[in-house]
Amino acid sequence: MPANFRIYNTLSRQVEDFQPVEAGHVGIYVCGMTVYDHIHVGHARAMVVFDAFVRYLRYRDWRVTFVRNFTDVDDKIIKRANEVGKDPVALASEFIGHFHHDVTALGLAMPDHEPKVSESIDAIVEMISHLVAKGHAYENEGTVWYSVETFPEYGKLSGQKVDELRSPDEVPGKRSPADFALWKAAKPGDPSWDSPWGPGRPGWHIECSAMSLGDIGQTLDIHGGGLDLVFPHHENEIAQSEAANGTKYVNYWMHNGLLTMASGQKMGKSLGNVINVRDALADFPAETLRLYYLQNHYRSPLPWGPEALPEALAMLGRLYEARENAEAMGGSEPAEQVIQSLGADAERVWELGTSFIERMHASLDNDFNTAQTLGHLFELARATNRFANHKKAKKRGGPVVAPALAAFAEVSHALGLMGMTTAAFTDEVKVKRLGALGVSREEVESMLAERVAAREAKDWARADEIRAELEARSIVVMDRPDGSDWKVRLSAAAS
RNA sequence: GGCGGCAUGGCCAAGUGGUAAGGCAGAGGACUGCAAAUCCUUUAUCCCCGGUUCGAAUCCGGGUGCCGCCUCCA
Numbered sequence: 001m002p003a004n005f006r007i008y009n010t011l012s013r014q015v016e017d018f019q020p021v022e023a024g025h026v027g028i029y030v031c032g033m034t035v036y037d038h039i040h041v042g043h044a045r046a047m048v049v050f051d052a053f054v055r056y057l058r059y060r061d062w063r064v065t066f067v068r069n070f071t072d073v074d075d076k077i078i079k080r081a082n083e084v085g086k087d088p089v090a091l092a093s094e095f096i097g098h099f100h101h102d103v104t105a106l107g108l109a110m111p112d113h114e115p116k117v118s119e120s121i122d123a124i125v126e127m128i129s130h131l132v133a134k135g136h137a138y139e140n141e142g143t144v145w146y147s148v149e150t151f152p153e154y155g156k157l158s159g160q161k162v163d164e165l166r167s168p169d170e171v172p173g174k175r176s177p178a179d180f181a182l183w184k185a186a187k188p189g190d191p192s193w194d195s196p197w198g199p200g201r202p203g204w205h206i207e208c209s210a211m212s213l214g215d216i217g218q219t220l221d222i223h224g225g226g227l228d229l230v231f232p233h234h235e236n237e238i239a240q241s242e243a244a245n246g247t248k249y250v251n252y253w254m255h256n257g258l259l260t261m262a263s264g265q266k267m268g269k270s271l272g273n274v275i276n277v278r279d280a281l282a283d284f285p286a287e288t289l290r291l292y293y294l295q296n297h298y299r300s301p302l303p304w305g306p307e308a309l310p311e312a313l314a315m316l317g318r319l320y321e322a323r324e325n326a327e328a329m330g331g332s333e334p335a336e337q338v339i340q341s342l343g344a345d346a347e348r349v350w351e352l353g354t355s356f357i358e359r360m361h362a363s364l365d366n367d368f369n370t371a372q373t374l375g376h377l378f379e380l381a382r383a384t385n386r387f388a389n390h391k392k393a394k395k396r397g398g399p400v401v402a403p404a405l406a407a408f409a410e411v412s413h414a415l416g417l418m419g420m421t422t423a424a425f426t427d428e429v430k431v432k433r434l435g436a437l438g439v440s441r442e443e444v445e446s447m448l449a450e451r452v453a454a455r456e457a458k459d460w461a462r463a464d465e466i467r468a469e470l471e472a473r474s475i476v477v478m479d480r481p482d483g484s485d486w487k488v489r490l491s492a493a494a495s
Numbered sequence: 496g497g498c499g500g501c502a503u504g505g506c507c508a509a510g511u512g513g514u515a516a517g518g519c520a521g522a523g524g525a526c527u528g529c530a531a532a533u534c535c536u537u538u539a540u541c542c543c544c545g546g547u548u549c550g551a552a553u554c555c556g557g558g559u560g561c562c563g564c565c566u567c568c569a
Contacts, residue, residue, distance in 0.1 A: 013499085031569070039569090046569035076567065155498090158564075164497040166565055204567085226569030231498080233568090256569070257500095260562075295518070296508065301500095301562070303507070311507080311519050318518085321532075363509090372509050375517035382517095385533055389526090460528055467530075478531050487531090 002062040005365040007222070008299060010230060010253035011157055015367050018252065020221055025063045027216035028054065031208060031225035031233070032114070034071040035095035036080040039102055040274045041289065041304065042259035042267040048290055049256045049298045050224050051108040052415050056364055059414045067215045068111040069208060070096055072118050073201050078190055088191050089118055102277040107286045107416055115211040117202060121193045123210040124202045127244050128182045128195075136243040140173040142185030142198040148178040151239045157253060158231035180236055182206045205236035209249075213241065223250040227257055227299075260301045267304055280309060283436040285428045288313045290417055294370040310490040313429070315378075316417075317490075322381035323408050324422040325388040329397035338400050342390055346400045349383045353403030356380055357410050370415065377411060380404055426487075433488035439473045444486060448477065452484050 002024055008015045020026055030050045033039060039047075054066045071077075072092035081088035096116075117124070128144055131137035136150045148154050148162055155161055162178045181203035186192035192199040202210075212220055218241070225234065234253065241249035259267045267274060280289060292312035296302045331338065339346045356376060363372040384404050387393050393400075412418045420428070434441055447466055454462040467477050474489045 010499095033569075034567080043569050049569090074567090159498045160565065161497070164565085166497080224569095227500085227563065228568055229564095231564055232566095258563070258569070299500095300508085307506085307519080315518055318533095325533085369509075372516075375509060378517050382534085386535090389534055455528085458528080464529070476531055479527075479529095480532085485531095489531095 002057075003060040003361065003365060005057075005060070006367055007252055007254060008367050009251075010255050011250075016252065018221075020062075021217075021219050021251065024061075025065070026057055026221045027065045027067075028222040028224060029067045029069075029208070029212040029216055029220050030111075030223075031229055032068040032070050033099055034074050034076060035092045035099060036074070036077040037095065038098055038276045038278060040267060040276050041280055042274075044102075044106060044277045044289060045259055045293050045302060046224075046226050046256050047103055047108060048106060048293045052290070052294060052370065053224075053254075053298075053368055054111075055109065055416055056368070056414050060361075060365075065113075065216055066111040067113040067115065067212060069211050070099075070114060070116045071204065071207060072096065072116045073191060074117075074204065082189070092118070098278075102281070105281050105286055106277065106289060107419070113215040115215060117207045117211075118191075120207065120211050120214065121202070123214050124206055125183075125193075125195050127210045127213070127240070128202075128206060130244045131182065131240065134243065136239075137182055138175065139183075139197045142183075142200055143173055143181060144183035144197055145174055145179040146182050146236070146239060147175060148180070148239065149176055151243050153242070154178075154239050155235065157238055158235045160231055160235065180205060180232065182240070205233055206240055208233075209237050209240040209244070213245070218245045218247045218249075220250045222252045222254050224254045224256070227255040230255060256298045257296075257301045259304045261304055275304070283432055284309045284313055285316070285420075285425065285432060287417055287419065287425075288316055290415075291316050291374075294415060294417065295374055297371045298368055314490050316425075317429070317487075319377065319381055319408075319418060320420075320422050320425050322384045323405065323418065326384050326401040326405050326408075327422070329388070329394055329401050331396040331398040333396060333399060335399040335402070338396050342387075342392060342396070342400070345383070345387045345390060346393075346397065349380070349387045349404055350400050352376075352380045352383050353401065353405075353407055356403070356407035360407075360410065360414065364414065373411070373415070377407070380407060430488065433474075433490075437474050437488065439475070439488075444470065444473070444475055448484060448486055451477070455479070455484070 005018050006015050007018050030046070033043060050068070054064055057064050070092070072089060077092050078088045081091040084091070128137060131146065132139065132144065137144050137146050165178055183195060183197055183200050184203055185197070186199040186201065190201060192201055212223070223234070238249050261267055288309055289312070292308055293302065295312065295315070335350060339350055359376050360373050363369040363376065384401060387397060387400065390397070408418050430441065434444070447470055451463050451466040454466065470477055470486065475486050476489045478485045478487065
């Protein structure tokens with residue numbers, strides 16, 4: 001039996017108990033990308049949040065049908081294609097490739113279905129035909145409009161009232177300013193398909209109604225997307241689907257908050273401060289972004305700035321280090337015996353470790369509170385490190401930290417964090433951060449070797465001199481009982 | 496103008512009735528050849544005013560500020 005959970009529903013503006021349409025199954029549809037450019041770190045938040053959410057649902061034994069679409073027929077794509085002299089559908093196809101590359105690098109699982117508009121024209125035409133037949137839509141010179149006044153519940157998601165909407169430019173052919181296009185008559189040079197209303201292409205909103213119907217059904221358990229899609233996109237989807245099918249479209253509307261710039265405004269091309277995912281991934285391990293996203297609640301705005309990723313990397317490094325400390329512990333006595341002899345710090349790790357999974361479930365089952373979950377994980381990390389300071393912890397502490405290690409594994413399954421070995425993580429950090437700084441690894445390692453020799457000769461002056469040179473390259477040296485290691489310093493300057 | 500949301504320590508942030516998780520940064524200490532990492536210590540009139548309550552960051556009313564949407568947007 002899958003575990004029950006609670007989720008905020010934009011429709012009711014409340015956290016609600018989740019009730020599936022079909023027992024044990026969650027059908028979730030998330031608005032994907034309009035593919036005419038590389039995705040930026042703001043888009044990636046939505047992708048990561050819903051990936052983590054679906055991952056968690058499956059971890060909690062739900063059967064999930066996860067659908068995320070591609071808008072590959074659209075005004076912006078056509079515009080961009082004309083600018084670069086390419087075929088629009090081919091251009092979109094190219095950026096779908098880039099999308100898959102970026103999203104795979106981010107560690108996302110593939111959805112069960114990734115419908116494309118260009119491959120869903122029949123279903124779209126069929127749905128529009130229904131709407132026309134039922135009197136919810138009308139045709140005018142090859143363009144089909146949805147008649148908003150035929151759907152009295154219009155506005156129930158966004159709270160918008162049709163009369164109050166701004167409608168700056170008058171569009172010819174519409175009966176009412178709030179009406180929106182279901183089918184756009186072909187203009188010369190546009191990609192177009194045949195339809196009962198002549199050649200043309202779908203409007204933006206109808207695709208999601210048609211594709212979700214095909215891949216999930218009339219009533220979706222959950223429909224996700226960015227908060228900026230609530231109006232008009234999701235409002236229009238409701239109008240289309242409920243008018244066409246005569247059934248409730250979506251039980252739970254789940255919207256992620258937006259990435260905001262330091263100024264408080266959202267990231268967008270018009271602001272000229274867009275960071276592409278592939279650029280971020282060149283400089284930081286993928287889990288850095290995942291932690292950055294999941295450290296805040298998914299509905300909150302998430303501030304972006306030059307410190308965002310370095311800070312997240314510092315956090316991630318802390319978690320990996322704590323896990324490594326736990327992994328390094330051995331011993332085969334019963335945990336109880338070790339706790340008895342090593343005292344309160346051992347007891348604390350044991351208690352936090354054994355209770356972690358329950359606390360994680362409680363947090364994530366309550367509107368997917370990843371921030372709280374990570375708070376618990378950091379508490380566990382600190383307790384682990386504290387315990388690791390005991391002289392006898394390394395030899396005897398293994399049984400005491402076993403639940404903590406299990407907790408880390410659980411987080412990995414549930415949220416897709418801490419999925420690497422410490423060695424792989426450390427190495428990826430070195431490669432990417434050195435690359436970002438333009439420092440050669442060979443150079444660092446030869447300098448470090450020279451310093452080790454100087455230290456063995458107790459030539460502290462020379463050792464300190466080399467350390468200063470390394471620091472000038474943003475390399476921090478760490479001397480340990482078993483040898484010297486190094487890492488790249490994280491700071492604003494380093495990003 | 497309309498609709499929706501937010502306001503918690505230097506910064507980020509969790510927390511919806513019983514006197515504030517966590518992270519980053521700073522300061523002091525332990526450790527270290529010196530450092531780094533780690534650990535310990537340390538910083539909160541929870542935007543303002545009023546109300547409900549034995550008790551409110553948490554509920555209600557008013558105010559102020561910020562953000563999103565109303566045009567494409569994750």
